Amino acid sequence: VDINDRRKPLFMISVASELADMHPQTLRMYERRGLVRPKRSLKQSRLYSMEDVERLRYIQQLTNELGLNLAGVERVLELEEQMESMRRELGRLQAQLEEAMMDATRQVEEIHRSYRRELIPLPGREIVIRGRRGPGPRC
Amino acid sequence: VDINDRRKPLFMISVASELADMHPQTLRMYERRGLVRPKRSLKQSRLYSMEDVERLRYIQQLTNELGLNLAGVERVLELEEQMESMRRELGRLQAQLEEAMMDATRQVEEIHRSYRRELIPLPGREIVIRGRRGPGPRC
DNA sequence: AAGACGTTTACGTTGCGTAACCGTCC
DNA sequence: AGGACGGTTACGCAACGTAAACGTCT
Numbered sequence A, B: 001v002d003i004n005d006r007r008k009p010l011f012m013i014s015v016a017s018e019l020a021d022m023h024p025q026t027l028r029m030y031e032r033r034g035l036v037r038p039k040r041s042l043k044q045s046r047l048y049s050m051e052d053v054e055r056l057r058y059i060q061q062l063t064n065e066l067g068l069n070l071a072g073v074e075r076v077l078e079l080e081e082q083m084e085s086m087r088r089e090l091g092r093l094q095a096q097l098e099e100a101m102m103d104a105t106r107q108v109e110e111i112h113r114s115y116r117r118e119l120i121p122l123p124g125r126e127i128v129i130r131g132r133r134g135p136g137p138r139c
Numbered sequence C: 001a002a003g004a005c006g007t008t009t010a011c012g013t014t015g016c017g018t019a020a021c022c023g024t025c026c
Numbered sequence D: 001a002g003g004a005c006g007g008t009t010a011c012g013c014a015a016c017g018t019a020a021a022c023g024t025c026t
Helices: A013-020 A024-032 A050-065 A070-118 B013-020 B024-032 B050-065 B070-118
Strands: A009-012 A046-049 B009-011 B046-049
Touching (some): A009 A013, A009 A050, A013 A050, A024 A050, B046 B050
Antiparallel strands (some): A009 A046
């Protein structure tokens, strides 16, 4: 039982409406329009989580301060959800890119090292390097 | 003078309102709210581009079909603009990632080739490769 | 002078928040 | 029985689209 889980349904409508500073009827309206989805108690009374309350406050911001109507709120919430997933995807790609570049340099170094390991000159012999010929190996 | 430039201001308000199937006053209202920004003729009459008209039709879709109010339309247009730029960024990153991976394999191949080029045995001599020793070069 | 443009103001409809009313269950 | 929940209906206000009124320019 995690008391810090913001998704845990805790408040009935009177408490939630007070926390969100809204009329209880407004909360019921929002639910019918699908803007919030409070859980239900055994006796069918609504139970709002902290997350629900925060969502309500955000909706209030959109309606009161920015003047959106509910249709607009719905659309905006949808879009912001999409944007959030895009942001995640973007971060994922960015990390992947960084990873790929690190990997590339590591791979290159590994190949160099591997070639140098494989070139073991026998005593008295010589390895010729194109463009110049010297006695010792280039280790 | 590009007739196909959708940004070219062409229509005065009567024509634009007809194309967008809206009341001329509505177009003026939208301009005051910053939803469309038609250019002006020398005599201060509004000139709408094809792009403006399309934007108007989109706004109409948002208001009439989805029921948004103008505040909502503003916000949605903003968000969709942001999403568009995110989409571009995402494509850019994806391309960059692909490019980086291609580049890495190319680089690896190049290093292999370079090492093989450098190993030219003198006649009668031998290059020792760790784990097996044979006569000829592995070209 | 007619017709298109401009602006400002007024009006009707609609959406939304709130309240009122009523029923049900601890 | 009172107080919280649930639902439905009613009302007031504000937003938005449209129209009206009026001026200017060609």
